[in-house]
Amino acid sequence: MTNRFRQPSLTRLHSSTPSTILTTLESLTSLQAVPKVIIFDLDNTLWTPELYQIRQRTAPVVNRDIRLFPASREVLQFLNDIEPSHPLYQVELAIASRTSKGAWAEQLLNEFTIGTSPLRSFFRYIEIRTGSKKQHSTAIRAASGVPYSSMLFFDDDARMNLGETSQLGVMSCHTPRGLTTEHFVKALHKFSELKAGHDDQHWMGYILDANNLQIAEPMKQVGTKCSGRVKFYSPTKRFGFVVDETTGAEYFVHESKVPSGMKLQTGDKVDFEANTDEQGRPSATLLRGASSTAPKDEMVAMPCFTMSQPFAALLLNGIKTVESRNNPMFQDIKPGTRLLLHCGRKDWHDLESYKTILKEKGISNNEIQKASSLRPKYDRGCVIGVVTIGKTWMANENELNSKNLQNRVLAPASGIGKFCTEIVEAQWLNEPIRMRGNPGVFTVEIPKKSVPERV
Structure with missing residues (x-):
């Protein structure tokens, strides 16, 4: 079969x-x-x-x-x-x-x-x-x-x-x-x-694809200097692809072919040298790019996760104190660990329930608007904050129906995931870092100066 x-x-x-x-x-x-x-x-x-x-x-x-x-x-x-x-x-x-x-x-x-x-x-x-x-x-x-x-x-x-x-x-x-x-x-x-x-x-x-349809790919001669853009790059998988801006040809790029300290984001303009790897695939050796090239000792690698608006701002402003998911994303992460917070490009689908909960607590519309808004220049599609997590547990039915948990998650019982994680501390980064998010917990490198000291 x-x-x-x-x-x-x-x-x-x-x-x-x-x-x-x-x-x-x-x-x-x-x-x-x-x-x-x-x-x-x-x-x-x-x-x-x-x-x-x-x-x-x-x-x-x-x-x-x-x-x-x-x-x-x-x-x-x-x-x-x-x-x-x-x-x-x-x-x-x-x-x-x-x-x-x-x-x-x-x-x-x-x-x-x-x-x-x-x-x-x-x-x-x-x-x-x-x-x-x-x-x-x-x-x-x-x-x-x-x-x-x-x-x-x-x-x-x-x-x-x-x-x-x-x-x-x-x-x-x-x-x-x-x-x-x-x-x-x-x-x-x-x-x-x-x-x-x-x-x-x-x-x-x-x-x-071009191979099984027998379509000739417009590749450059090995050693040719090219300019193009990053189509995709995963720091966790340590590889990605760049596209030649003149021919549209795709080149595989491995982490080892990226200059030390260079951060790659989708859409970044880069200069590279066309080559072939050990498997005969068109590959690229990056020469320089538009993104930051800070020395390696000025960078820090940290775990990161993505959260949608308005909850990203509500968490960093200290209003939301528990994050819930339907998967045990934080279960194996030690309490006290600091994680970067990436703000997703797409807003959460329910933009009313959290307002109802906050109004019931006596918070005015103006205060809700302020607490749920990103700071100037801190935009969707950026790493905007750092949080310290506490314990992670599976909420039971009584907890899901309790006002206490609903007030901390800022969601009704139907909107709370099975696994809840305490947010012990939440801080805005010193500066936003634009980059693409990934599912789950992933690792990113950002300048050390962007990360605030613990309170």
């Missing part, structure tokens, strides 16, 4: 692929089987740059701050103009975008035009929100009635997004430099090849 949560062997993807497969849109008339829904990511797939990289308060302006990839226009116009006899005529289009800038994305869909039609008009199903791409795909399946095995998904993030949708049985195509006509055409030919002669239950959770 096939394990539906295991990526099938890629041997089959190579076995019957001709070396000179047709790559033009016109070649798609020969498809024997087609997906019923084609799904596109937005950021770095249909348009560029990614919305989180646009550091301004006002919405980006189309064709100035953000632009569609040329292939996005070409492919969508092609699908809009095909005749009823074309194999793709009945295919429906969808969007699955994981972003905290949903309002911007919605506005851009209306403002971008292809021909005279707004971009939004090309899509039947639109899922724009934070959360797993599994949730997006599940919602599209529910709305369309189309099984996962009859979907084809294009996305630039193979590490997370495509891995999630592949588990559902959705065939997906990695587009690391945005949608290209070659990726689109070859992915459809591959879908046809693997789907033809099978019913809707046939497993299709393959991840297509």
Whole structure:
């Protein structure tokens, strides 16, 4: 029996692929089987740059701050103009975008035009929100009635997004430099090849990439000096990827190839030397970057966790004194340990319950507003404070229903997690440090001068 949560062997993807497969849109008339829904990511797939990289308060302006990839226009116009006899005529289009800038994305869909039609008009199903791409795909399946095995998904993030949708049985195509006509055409030919002669239950959770689609990657010669941006970097995993700004090619970067003291954050501009590692993968040796290059002895590594607003501010302002989670995240951490507090980009979904609790304690609206607000320059997406934790315990039903615990967590019984952790001390950092958060407790390096002394 096939394990539906295991990526099938890629041997089959190579076995019957001709070396000179047709790559033009016109070649798609020969498809024997087609997906019923084609799904596109937005950021770095249909348009560029990614919305989180646009550091301004006002919405980006189309064709100035953000632009569609040329292939996005070409492919969508092609699908809009095909005749009823074309194999793709009945295919429906969808969007699955994981972003905290949903309002911007919605506005851009209306403002971008292809021909005279707004971009939004090309899509039947639109899922724009934070959360797993599994949730997006599940919602599209529910709305369309189309099984996962009859979907084809294009996305630039193979590490997370495509891995999630592949588990559902959705065939997906990695587009690391945005949608290209070659990726689109070859992915459809591959879908046809693997789907033809099978019913809707046939497993299709393959991840297509430049290797198994036989697409040449525009890599630089070894030793070439390049400029680009950090696409992803994990201090805990000690590796990441940078993208060449001229070719869009991705390069693996290991911690050992990062200059001492350099902090890497998603979106940082860096200079690097193109190389290949021991496994033959394109790799980068970083030369310098826009982030701080403080000497190693001026940095400190500390555990860190992420908390959403307004609870991050409420905790640092001494109003919230117990943190609760549905997982034992702090259970193995010794009481008295100091942890950095990272403020998540997304606010907590319930913005009323904590106000009700505080009002019942006699706190005015103005005082609540002040206590739940971040300090100037201390923003979402930054490490903003340091806390000392006390004991962690599993709350029983009586505790969950007690006013005492609800007042300390600032949540009703239904909003309190099973595991509660005392916050013994909470302080704002001397300066905010912008960086990307991670799930659970993770380790980050920040300047020692940013960490206040214990009270």
